[in-house]
Amino acid sequence: MNGISVQLKSFLQEMIKILFLFVMIFFLEVVALYGIKKATLVESNNFLFLSMACYATIPVFLYVIVKKIPLALTNAAWNVASTVYGILIGILIFGEIVSVRQWIGLGLGAIGFGLMTSVATSKT
Numbered sequence: 001m002n003g004i005s006v007q008l009k010s011f012l013q014e015m016i017k018i019l020f021l022f023v024m025i026f027f028l029e030v031v032a033l034y035g036i037k038k039a040t041l042v043e044s045n046n047f048l049f050l051s052m053a054c055y056a057t058i059p060v061f062l063y064v065i066v067k068k069i070p071l072a073l074t075n076a077a078w079n080v081a082s083t084v085y086g087i088l089i090g091i092l093i094f095g096e097i098v099s100v101r102q103w104i105g106l107g108l109g110a111i112g113f114g115l116m117t118s119v120a121t122s123k124t
Contacts, residue, residue, distance in 0.1 A: 018068055021061045025078065028054040028061075030085050037094055073116060080113040 035051035038044075065074050083106060090096035 014068065018065055021065050022077065022081075025058050025061045025065075026081055026085065028058050029082055030089060033086055033089055034093065037089070041094075076113050076116045080109050083109055 032051040032054035035047040035054070039047035039051065062074065062078075087098055087102070087106060091098060
């Protein structure tokens with residue numbers, strides 16, 4: 001029983017590290033998306049350079065994640081999350097309008113991610 005608890009603890013610690021890396025990626029991309037949109041509104045290269053720096057940093061975190069999780073699953077998680085917070089930034093910060101069709105597309109993306117993760121977990 002003790003061996004199982006040690007393995008579980010080790011697994012959870014590894015998952016927390018990976019989750020932290022994903023959060024860092026999401027944070028960097030949120031800042032980058034904000035900077036890109038802001039750069040188009042105020043015509044300032046400073047926001048564009050900030051976005052470029054954020055996007056240049058993301059591969060460092062992806063490199064560590066892909067060592068632990070399959071690339072397809074990592075990419076799917078990143079794409080779905082990017083779509084969700086991209087829409088939220090557009091709506092909440094910049095007042096953009098999202099159509100019903102776009103909300104349906106977002107839902108289908110989430111379903112696709114769910115299917116990918118269930119297949120990935122069942123094969124490992």
